[in-house]
Amino acid sequence: MANKTAPDSARRSEKSRRAIYDAALALVGEVGYQKTTIEGIAARAGVGKQTIYRWWASKAEVLLEAFLDLSAQAAEAAARPEVVGEHAEYEIPDTGDLEADLKAVLRATVDELLDPKFEVPSRALAAEGVVNRQLGTEFVGKLLEPQLQLYVKRLRAAQEQGAVRPDIDPRIALELFVSPLAQRWLQYTGPISYDYTDALVEYALYGLAPR
C-alpha cells in the first residue's frame, strides 16, 4: 500500500535496500562471514559502496538488518504478523491448547530451517557466531532472543491457564523443545521432521517419567 503513494526517490531507495539485503545474504552464504565485505556486497547489489555506508556503519550491521528482513518475510509468509503501531509483531497463537500451538509453530520452524533461502546464510552466520563471541552475542540478542521471548510469553499464558506448572521458568522450559531442533539443524546430529518436533513437545509437556 505504502509504495503506491511513495515518491520515486523512496521507491528507488527501497529497491536498493532490498538489493543490498539480497546481495549480503547470498554472499555470506557463499564465502562465509569473514570473506564478506562491504565492497563485495556493493558490487553484487549493483550499487556504489557509498550507498551502503550512507545507511550502515559495518558489514555486521548490514547483515543484521538483512536477517531481520528475512525473518520478517518468513513470518509474513506464514501469515503470523499482528500489526502493532508501525511495527509488525509476531505471536505464537493461543488457541487455549498449548500442545497444539507449540506443535504448529515448531512445524513452521522446521519448514523455515529446511528452506535454502534461509538455511544457507543462517548457517554462515551461526558458524561465525560460534567462534566470535561478540558477533554471536549481538546476533543472538537481536535475532534469536526476540523469537524465544514469544515462547516465554506463550508459556506464561499457559501458566495463567493452569496448563504449565507455576514454578517452571519459561525461559528455560522453552529450550526443551527449541534447542533439540536447533542442535539437529546446526550440528547434523539427526534428521528433522514434524514427527520429531511433535515428539519433543509431548515429551517436554508430560515428562519422561511415568505419571
Add this chain to the structure above:
Amino acid sequence: MANKTAPDSARRSEKSRRAIYDAALALVGEVGYQKTTIEGIAARAGVGKQTIYRWWASKAEVLLEAFLDLSAQAAEAAARPEVVGEHAEYEIPDTGDLEADLKAVLRATVDELLDPKFEVPSRALAAEGVVNRQLGTEFVGKLLEPQLQLYVKRLRAAQEQGAVRPDIDPRIALELFVSPLAQRWLQYTGPISYDYTDALVEYALYGLAPR
C-alpha cells in the same frame, strides 16, 4: 604401566603423537579449521611433515584423533572409564536414581565445556561443522554420537527399572537436557551452570504440565 616396558622407539612415537595432537588442537583453536594445515601442525609440533603423513592421511583425520584423545583425557580425569578389553569405555553411572545420575553427568559436562583446553578447539571444529556438512557429520558421528549413546543406554536401563515411560524414544528424550546445554554453549544464548542443568533434568523428567 605400558610405557615402563615400551622400547625407546615406541616411547618416542608416543611422545611425537602427543605433540602432534597438542599442536593440532592449539592451531585449530587459534586460526580455525580452514587455515589449519599439516605443515602448520608439523612445524608447531617440531616434527617433519612426513611423520604426520606416516600416521594420518589428512588434517581432518589428525584432528579427529586429537579430539578423541582429548575426550578420553577428560573422561579419565573425571574417573569414569571402565576398562573393557583393550579399550577404556565410559558409562553414565547407574545408582538406580536417574535424576541424580543425569544431574551428575551434566554437571561434569558443564565443567568440561567451560575448560579452555576443551572449549577453544571444540568451538573451532563445531563452527566448521555448521557450514561443512561432510565434516560436521563425520565428527558428530565419531565424537558426539558415541557420547549421546551413553545417555540412550542409561535411559533404556531406566525404562527397564520403570523410571522412564516405555513408549519414550531414548534417542530423542536425551536431547531435552543435552541440547539446551549445547545450544547455550555454542550460540551464547544464555549462561550455563549446575543450577541450570539441574533444572533441565527436572523439567525433562517430570514435564512442564501439572501432574
